[in-house]
Amino acid sequence: MSKKSPKIGTVVKIEMSGNRYNAFDSDGNKLTSFIRTGTRKSAYKAGSALECREGKGGRIYWWKVPMENFGVVSHIPDAPSEVEVPDGHAEIVDFINTSYKLKPKGLVMKELKWKYLVRGAVRGKNLLMTGPAGCGKTMAAKSLVNAMDRPDFYFNLGATQDPRSTLIGNTHFDKKKGTYFSEALFVKAISTPNAVILLDELSRAHPDAWNILMTVLDEGQRYLRLDEADGSETINVAEGVTFVATANIGNEYTSTRVMDKALMDRFTIVEMDVLTDEEELGLLTYMFPHVNLDLLKSVSEIAHLTRVESKSDTGKLSTGISTRTSVELAGLLYDGFDLNEAAEVTAYPQFADDGGVDSERTYVKQLVQKYINDGSNEDLFNEEEMTDEEKENS
């Protein structure tokens, strides 16, 4: 039997077994213990169902309602939605085709990827944005949610310590009300038709959260069980609800080992591309038009070179400088820090300094140093002098 109080609006039917009047909801959950014997008996005699209601001061009581009310609250899957009709289809194709203009300027993402995202959301797919840290997964997911003009909900699963209370709710005790259940916002989210639900940092979520989400995300199930017990109350995911999750995992083959394979299988995976040096320079100049272009060029090239180095089999770096870090670095340049100072506080701490001169940090420091030397006017002048000398010599 479920330990949780039934939800307001629950309708039960009374059945006789032996000398007991048992109450069952339309999902077959036995709720006898929540209803006084006299109430159950009189409903049975009258051929009525009972509905759970809330009176003044939060008092819970059961009210006789016509038997026709029993079962109507349970979710009956709707007929195929209107998007299947050719007219709707043409509209959808048009919407997807012109959707690139809905992408915010500050988000760098290729048109195809963006349209693929929009298409997934329109088609009610569960989307999972993957990619390394700081490459724009959360930004893209939030931008998509904003572009959709549908009710949206945000959950950062990486930050929750207690998945049950975030995704399901809490059982409380109150002297007047007795034991009652307060639903999590997530329950409201999945019950909202056409909602777009952002599950940020799913890869960092507690495994309990993954387990709870298994049935929610499964195309054939789409329900949330309020209790682990079999036969406990379930909430159906409403029509048109779309999930957009992010996972901080590389685009490499090993990703499935980080996150449960069965959970990954429930998603359409959208790989976030790591920006090229040109794309990154474009972003930085868009964000910081007043910073010297050569400096921004240095930042984007340094970041790019660290990424290339981290990808190479013989590379000396385990990770590259992320776009997030590039943006932070450029922000410091804008505020008057020089490249060396900016790199020292943002980039260097991300690289291990054990191993002395062979450490990853030394490698990155030397790379930055190279740009500081190359970029200064003095050096440029010397180079010109040298070429003049060379010309004279030849």
Ligand SMILES: Nc1ncnc2c1ncn2[C@@H]1O[C@H](COP(=O)(O)OP(=O)(O)OP(=O)(O)O)[C@@H](O)[C@H]1O
């Ligand atoms: N593709 C991008 N276009 C524009 N800005 C970006 C992009 N990628 C990263 N950024 C910048 O980096 C910041 C961090 O991006 P975001 O939070 O989306 O990264 P993430 O991929 O979700 O990282 P994490 O894996 O750590 O959660 C953004 O606020 C933005 O300034």
Ligand SMILES: [Mg+2]
């Ligand atoms: Mg993120």
